[in-house]
Amino acid sequence: MKTVGIVPNHDKEAAMNFVGELVSFLKEKDCNVALTYKIAEITGFEELGVTKYELYSKSDFIIVLGGDGTLLDTGRKAAKYGTPLLGINMGTLGFLASADVSEVRETIERVLDGDYKLEKRLMLEAEIVSETDSPKKYNAVNDVCITRGVFTKITGYSIYVNDEYLATFRADGVIISTPTGSTAYNLSAGGPVLKPDIGCMAITPICAHSLHSRSIVISADDTVRIEADFGSNGDVIMSMDGQTSVILNNGDTINVRKSANSMNIIKTNIRSFYEILRKKLISKGE
Structure with missing residues (x-):
């Protein structure tokens, strides 16, 4: 049974509200779910609360709900443990994210099935x-x-x-x-x-x-x-x-x-770097 950590951007209401739906889905997939004590208390899942050390070191992977800033912050904290991160974009740019909210279920299923690539970022x-x-x-x-x-x-x-x-x-x-x-x-x-x-x-x-x-x-x-x-x-x-x-x-x-250390990012889609660059940065200026 995999242990999946969840780190939402606690300043984004949408990210915090999405935690409950994500917890339910992960439990359906027979996963253990870990939240920091603070997030567990705010979202009403006190029984899932763990220390930050346990979250970053014991999770098989961590789902990050937010934008690139949330992923960067989590990446620095998780790097020394080598824990992979799955970014779900709930921000504006989402250049580092693996998927948008609409793709969450499909993306997580692929990760649990081992159908993903791990990118080690310098x-x-x-x-x-x-x-x-x-x-x-x-x-x-x-x-x-x-x-x-x-x-x-x-x-x-x-x-x-x-x-x-x-x-x-x-x-x-x-x-x-x-x-x-x-x-x-x-x-x-x-x-x-x-x-x-x-x-x-x-x-x-x-x-x-x-x-x-x-x-x-x-x-x-x-x-x-x-x-x-x-x-x-x-x-x-x-x-x-x-x-x-x-x-x-x-x-x-x-x-x-x-x-x-490196930041380990889970990628489940086949979009190339150049496609992401074009969609996220180049086309926005056209």
């Missing part, structure tokens, strides 16, 4: 090396962004790849993106779209004060070092997937490299 590890504190590490699925604060003047970002100096951008910030994240902030900043199964990263300046600053694509096996020169001008912030952030101290060095 993740990033960002390490802050401080002059005054021990190193701190953070994980990201889409991107690591180093950006100036609201009232901070334009900042210089010196970029090194494998300890070799590459360039200095005077810009609002710099994005280190995975192929998965290439269609997110990286794309908005003028960076390239990267196919998810390519082993690479993109370095993209944000609003660079230059006529010649362009994105640079490097190997996923490279290590990027960023040194931000902001002095007493204000704050510089490092954010992961646009969801978690830390304020940097002057003199901090950021090392970004491929994480030892």
Whole structure:
């Protein structure tokens, strides 16, 4: 008997309301269902409540109800356990989702029958090396962004790849993106779209004060070092997937490299990356 976790976007009423229907369907399929204690209490399924550790580590797979943001947040938490994620789009874009709500039953049946493909998405590890504190590490699925604060003047970002100096951008910030994240902030900043199964990263300046600053694509096996020169001008912030952030101290060095973990996404349809790209991004602008 499989154990299936459910992680809804608790800020979306539609996602929370759909939990009950999903629980009933999974029980019909002889599955154990797991919810965090908080979600179990809100939805009235207290008997299904488990700790977050149990949800992420003991589930055979996790159904994520929401948009790409919910899937990214769940992906970072589940990555170290290798738990596969099945994204059900209840947001606006749903670029990472495996199916829409109308396809839920058919999609879950295919997963339970073993009729699916598992995509391992490259993740990033960002390490802050401080002059005054021990190193701190953070994980990201889409991107690591180093950006100036609201009232901070334009900042210089010196970029090194494998300890070799590459360039200095005077810009609002710099994005280190995975192929998965290439269609997110990286794309908005003028960076390239990267196919998810390519082993690479993109370095993209944000609003660079230059006529010649362009994105640079490097190997996923490279290590990027960023040194931000902001002095007493204000704050510089490092954010992961646009969801978690830390304020940097002057003199901090950021090392970004491929994480030892990956986000495992369940895919049940035969739509290619290019079809999804065309339908989700290209055709919307036509």
